[in-house]
Amino acid sequence: MSESSISTLRDxxxxxxNSIVNSLAATPYNSHKTSNISVKAFLEPLLTSTNSTINASIKDFALACALLSSSTHANSEFLSWIPDHLSSLAIASFFELSQAYLTVFDDRNSQKxxxxxxxxxxxxxxxxxxxxLLPEVLPFLKDGIKESAIDKSEESDEFSAASSIFPVRFAILTAHQLRWFVTQIDYPHLGKxxxxxxxxxxxxxxxWSPEVKEEIVFVLCQLEVASQCVIKFLHWQKQESCL
Structure with a gap:
């Protein structure tokens, strides 16, 4: 790969x-009355990443697109402000970046x-x-959810301590991102x-948050379907080999 090709990918x-940032800036948004955490503020650093490596910037961009795209399937009040056109833009932008990425890192991607x-x-x-991106993104999302979980080793006010250090709203947003990433993986790939x-x-x-649990129910259902499909496929292969 050449420096010029990497520069083109950065461009x-x-x-x-910038296209998503401009659309995001034009979208009306009111912070949820029970939280002082802004979802827009959560998204903007991911879209204006100044990471020195292209890989880190791509990961941040993917996380932003995952959250914006999640509004198409989520009923969460935290994401209800995201219009359909912004979700569609995020999905299309991520897929366009994916194709551009392969023009530069096709061999590395194939190996991964x-x-x-x-x-x-x-x-x-x-x-x-x-x-x-999954080996980087999934542990990152796992840690994000875990940050506001109740620490069973604490004898004091576990619930309030966890929430004050890392607001549960972040965990809810992270759960939406996790669901989006997993549901993008088709059969038979998810089984592996x-x-x-x-x-x-x-x-x-x-x-402890019901909304975090609710999002993961969809992930578990996706895993169950994938596992059942793999089992049926292996059973079919075994029958074919016996013919």
Missing amino acids: TLLRLS VEEFGLDCNLVPVQKRLLLE LCGWVIPCALTAVDH
């Missing part, structure tokens, strides 16, 4: 980020995807960057990624 990322035991030829082009997804899902299920 693409900047253009896509194959490390999961997946065949790159069977993975849609627009999903390959997402798969490469359970080792990454399950620890995150279990952390979220153990959280």
Whole structure:
């Protein structure tokens, strides 16, 4: 890869980020009355990342797109202000970046995807960057959910202590991001990624917030469907080999 190709990728990322930032700035937003945490303030640093590495900037951009895209399936009052056109822009922008990324890092991406035991030829082009990001994104999201979970080792006011250090609203937003990433992975690929997804899902299920738990129910359902599909496929293969 050349410096010019990486520079072109950075320019693409900047253009896509600016487009979303401009649309985000034009979108009316009122902070939730029970929280002093702004979802816009949560998103903006991810879209205006000044990370020195292109990989870190791409990860931040992906996290922002995941949250904006989540409003299409979420009933959360925290995301209800996001209009459909902004969600669609986020999805389209991430997929465009995915294609641009492969023009520069195709070989590296192929290696990363194959490390999961997946065949790159069977993975849609627009999903390959997402798969490469999972080993970085999922532990990051897991830690984000865990930050506001109740620490069972504390004998004092566990609930208020956890909430004051890391507001539960962040955990709810993180759970939406986690759901989006997992639901983007199609059969049969998700079955081979359970080792990454399950620890995150279990952390979220153990959280005290009902809204965090609710989002993870969809993740667990997705995992169950993927597992059942893999089992049926293996059973079919076994029957075919016996013929």
